[in-house]
Amino acid sequence: MLRTPQWPGLGRLLTATLLLTGGPLAVAYNLDPNSTESVTAIAKQMAEDMLSFYHGDQPGGTPGLLPNPYYWWEAGAMMGSLVDYWYYTKDDSYNNLTTQGLLYQVGDTIDYMPRNQTLTEGNDDQGFWALAVMSAAESRFPNPPADKPQWLALAQAVFNTQAARWDPEHCGGGLRWQIFKWNNGFDYKNSISQGCFFALGARLALYTGNNSYADWAEKTWDWMVGVDFIDENWRVLDGAHIGHNCTDITPYQFTYNAGTFILGAAAMYNHTKDQRWKDRLDKLLDATKVFFTGPDKNIMTEVACEPVDRCNLDQQSFKAYLSRWLAAITKWAPHTYDYVMPYLRASAVAAAKQCVGGQNGRMCGLKWNQDKYDASTGVGQQMAAMEVTLSCIVKDRAAPATQNTGGTSKGSPGAGGDDIGRDQPNGPSYKDITAGDKAGAAILTLLVTCSMIAGIVWIFIDEASDKTPMQQFSGFHSSATASIAAFAAGGGAAAVLLLKKGAQEFNEKTAAAVSPVSERSSRSSADNNRAIEEAPFTICHVRNQNVGNHEQRLSNMPLGWPHNRSLRGSTVMEPGQGWARSTRDLDGARQSDNEAGHSMPSASSKSMPGRRESAE
Ligand SMILES: *[C@@H]1O[C@H](CO)[C@@H](O)[C@H](O)[C@H]1NC(C)=O
Ligand SMILES: *[C@@H]1O[C@H](CO)[C@@H](O)[C@H](O)[C@H]1NC(C)=O
Ligand SMILES: *[C@@H]1O[C@H](CO)[C@@H](O)[C@H](O)[C@H]1NC(C)=O
Ligand SMILES: *[C@@H]1O[C@H](CO)[C@@H](O)[C@H](O)[C@H]1NC(C)=O
Ligand SMILES: *[C@@H]1O[C@H](CO)[C@@H](O)[C@H](O)[C@H]1NC(C)=O
Ligand SMILES: *[C@@H]1O[C@H](CO)[C@@H](O)[C@H](O)[C@H]1NC(C)=O
Numbered sequence: 001m002l003r004t005p006q007w008p009g010l011g012r013l014l015t016a017t018l019l020l021t022g023g024p025l026a027v028a029y030n031l032d033p034n035s036t037e038s039v040t041a042i043a044k045q046m047a048e049d050m051l052s053f054y055h056g057d058q059p060g061g062t063p064g065l066l067p068n069p070y071y072w073w074e075a076g077a078m079m080g081s082l083v084d085y086w087y088y089t090k091d092d093s094y095n096n097l098t099t100q101g102l103l104y105q106v107g108d109t110i111d112y113m114p115r116n117q118t119l120t121e122g123n124d125d126q127g128f129w130a131l132a133v134m135s136a137a138e139s140r141f142p143n144p145p146a147d148k149p150q151w152l153a154l155a156q157a158v159f160n161t162q163a164a165r166w167d168p169e170h171c172g173g174g175l176r177w178q179i180f181k182w183n184n185g186f187d188y189k190n191s192i193s194q195g196c197f198f199a200l201g202a203r204l205a206l207y208t209g210n211n212s213y214a215d216w217a218e219k220t221w222d223w224m225v226g227v228d229f230i231d232e233n234w235r236v237l238d239g240a241h242i243g244h245n246c247t248d249i250t251p252y253q254f255t256y257n258a259g260t261f262i263l264g265a266a267a268m269y270n271h272t273k274d275q276r277w278k279d280r281l282d283k284l285l286d287a288t289k290v291f292f293t294g295p296d297k298n299i300m301t302e303v304a305c306e307p308v309d310r311c312n313l314d315q316q317s318f319k320a321y322l323s324r325w326l327a328a329i330t331k332w333a334p335h336t337y338d339y340v341m342p343y344l345r346a347s348a349v350a351a352a353k354q355c356v357g358g359q360n361g362r363m364c365g366l367k368w369n370q371d372k373y374d375a376s377t378g379v380g381q382q383m384a385a386m387e388v389t390l391s392c393i394v395k396d397r398a399a400p401a402t403q404n405t406g407g408t409s410k411g412s413p414g415a416g417g418d419d420i421g422r423d424q425p426n427g428p429s430y431k432d433i434t435a436g437d438k439a440g441a442a443i444l445t446l447l448v449t450c451s452m453i454a455g456i457v458w459i460f461i462d463e464a465s466d467k468t469p470m471q472q473f474s475g476f477h478s479s480a481t482a483s484i485a486a487f488a489a490g491g492g493a494a495a496v497l498l499l500k501k502g503a504q505e506f507n508e509k510t511a512a513a514v515s516p517v518s519e520r521s522s523r524s525s526a527d528n529n530r531a532i533e534e535a536p537f538t539i540c541h542v543r544n545q546n547v548g549n550h551e552q553r554l555s556n557m558p559l560g561w562p563h564n565r566s567l568r569g570s571t572v573m574e575p576g577q578g579w580a581r582s583t584r585d586l587d588g589a590r591q592s593d594n595e596a597g598h599s600m601p602s603a604s605s606k607s608m609p610g611r612r613e614s615a616e
């Protein structure tokens, strides 16, 4: 999308100017997590700095969009954080901006599938907007004018479209990551898509009292456990491909995956009062210990990518959601309060302390556990620091409303119906899309910007290209189907994935992958985490730079490309190869990966230059 440069709002300009001059004098925030005044005052500045990235409320800006390269979903997540901001601080300065953003993006069918995004929108993206409006309903955020879509009805609309996408044909159920079949990731079922749907269903059940939503939440939970995305150690793993009946599990743990299930489990517990849900919630909570590091193991950390400096733009925001949801559950499951708060308070103090960056001397970085600013800046960093700060005063805030306890948002149980069964985007016809992307394919580039943690490599082929995957791959100087090696968890779980996501006629056929599950059961979550942190890294994230109006949204998970060229061909798998052959390749793969790890300079001291690959 083309965006014209804009003048920042006068207020923000002034602030920026003032702080620019005050930079060197800036003092770190000294948060008192037990003081409402301290929390409110600091959160106010963090919100202001977060919104310095947003121009949707300014002339020429598009409400509800963040500038490139932020994806659409993150703007929805940010609107959710502004709902929280109002709920915690009672400061309504941003309420209009929030309402405007939330309403502008609802799309023609009023279910968060706006034309501009449907080409690349996944279930999780849509889900994040739904969770934001659900929060608006629960926190009694001012309702939109009566002639506009209402918070609850929007949440129901998203729920209805997603329930209709439940896919029993593959892996026995679950939602696919992507909504439309030509998108990268259509063959992947991921935890965050299920998690958003699960939490949304649970919260709708609680808010409306309608058990149909709870039934769906139960079903989603059962499926997650059935396919081992929630494993026997209560770890919430990232997802797997339908080509392998969801057995090729990507073993990373991200805060937001755990967060959605914790949130939904708490809502289900409150809704059902069932001991089973309390147990599940407590077990999941216990497993989140893995995300807390530092001398006292109480500072929230995105362990899958922070220690190796490989958090992509999306991942930089994930701690915002775990913070948000850990605070939220203390209302629905009050027994969790004493457990959760020490973690949140310690994390908030640590997060606030490192906000000394940027020209204004108070921008927040990503890492909270090292007592210093890590020189990164962004919407995600601001949002995460703000949410964890706000969470400290959750006790003083009202419990989320329901229809029976003061909730006033109007619902519409059948909302979203127009989109049910739709498998093509609204707006541009498929023909137009194909033509546009053919033009774009000529200068299509793959930007490979990061690297890899414990070892999975993802290879993405652009499905929009008019070349066959074979032709695209031939430019990579590796074997015909490329592939890679990986390894994870110090001799335990190991993974080799060849992700082939491409032209539809090639789908599944060339995919070959190995499940990392073999020794999973013998490993504790802590072991696994340590292994992940210590492992040589190689994860990348591949971003598609496309011309035209459509941003290709490829991922919010680590995507990979072996940094070391010679590794790209080191584990060659033929199309259609299955588990056995690939498993045999594992030892060799692990070997070469370890060697590469040793020969590389230390992970964290070296910033991986973005690699530009022509898809030619
Ligand atoms: C905040 O209050 C909690 C509970 O009363 C207490 O345990 C904690 O030490 C306090 N933290 C600070 C920094 O005062
Ligand atoms: C928000 O919008 C309403 C209606 O457009 C307006 O009356 C109000 O002054 C605005 N509030 C702020 C803080 O800008
Ligand atoms: C969609 O894109 C067009 C063109 O950039 C823009 O004018 C419009 O506001 C966008 N709509 C939404 C909902 O983002
Ligand atoms: C695929 O996975 C589902 C869910 O785990 C399972 O019920 C089904 O039996 C599996 N199918 C095959 C062919 O293995
Ligand atoms: C309960 O929710 C289901 C699923 O959305 C819906 O079909 C049904 O009409 C709702 N029932 C009531 C009484 O609102
Ligand atoms: C459910 O949530 C309400 C509101 O926060 C709370 O008062 C109640 O104790 C919760 N119920 C259970 C079983 O925890």
Ligand SMILES: *[C@@H]1O[C@H](CO)[C@@H](O)[C@H](O)[C@H]1NC(C)=O
Residues within 6 Å of the ligand: 564, 565, 566, 567, 592, 593, 595, 596, 599, 600
């Ligand atoms: C790439 O990997 C090969 C094989 O493991 C190794 O010999 C080589 O030194 C590595 N190159 C770099 C730059 O790490």
